[in-house]
Amino acid sequence: MIIPAPGTPDFGRTSPEDPVNGLARRLTLLERDHKALLRDHERLRLRVDELEEAHAWAGPRPDGAGQGNNLHHLIAREFVVLVEQRVQNLARAAARGQPSQDPPEALHRRIGAICRVLFGTAEPSPSALLSAVHRSRLDPLASAAARLCERAQEMRRQRESSVMPASWDFAFTAGAPLDGTWQEPWPSCPAERPGRFVVAPAYLVAEQVYAKQRVHTG
Structure with a gap:
């Protein structure tokens, strides 16, 4: 066997120090x-989100606004879940034909009609709600x-128990573009189309948006 002289490149194999x-x-x-x-950035982002949420839900400030703010955050969150789940389920169940053939509009x-009964000006009642979906x-x-x-x-x-003024706002101009500061399209509706x-x-709480108005566009 021929052993290469020191310093002679070995072209028969790849050196570990090959560039x-x-x-x-x-x-x-x-x-x-x-x-x-x-991964570290994602963990840090999640932690920052947790800290910001904890700060938003911190204890009441001396003026009592903090406690009212917490209450309205709870109401807003429950309101969104209520509409997306229970209200939508009832609206689907009220379809006259097959639910799979029910046009999105x-x-x-029907979801809008139910919301008006539940969160409009009049006191909600089961008879008014059923009438709104033609039952x-x-x-x-x-x-x-x-x-x-x-x-x-x-x-x-719960809303009325707070010192902070709050309301469910149905104000709307048909045919106008959505105002992203307080409106958003209902899922599956294109955001670039005007509201119908x-x-x-x-x-809205003290003129601040806690849950955006959701609009059917087209």
Whole structure:
């Protein structure tokens, strides 16, 4: 076997110190470090979000506004969930034909009609809610309608218990572009199209938007 003299390149194998291999190893390490930084950044972002939320939900300030603010955040969150789940489920159940064949606009109009009964100016009642979706007071949906009205009444009482003025805002101009500061399209509706009708009202507290108004566009 021929042993290369010291300092003679061995062209029969790749040296560990080969520049190409060294660059490849360096790129691999950089990629690994980059992924680790991305993971750290995501953890930090989540932590910042938690701290900001904790700050927003901090205890009441001396003027008592903090306690009212916390209450309205709770109401706004529950309101959004109520509309997206229970109100929408009732609107789907009230469809006359097959739910799968229910046009989106018809569904959105029923959701809007239910929201007006629950959060409009008049006191909500099961009979008014069923009438809004064209059902009789003896309809099998009557029990679900009654439960929805009870929850809406409780949310209204909670709102009125605060010193901060709050309201569900249905104000709307048909055919106008959406104002992103307090309006957004209902999911599946294109944001670039003008608004046609309100699906769910905004929840405003001391002129601040706690839940945006959601609109059917087209």
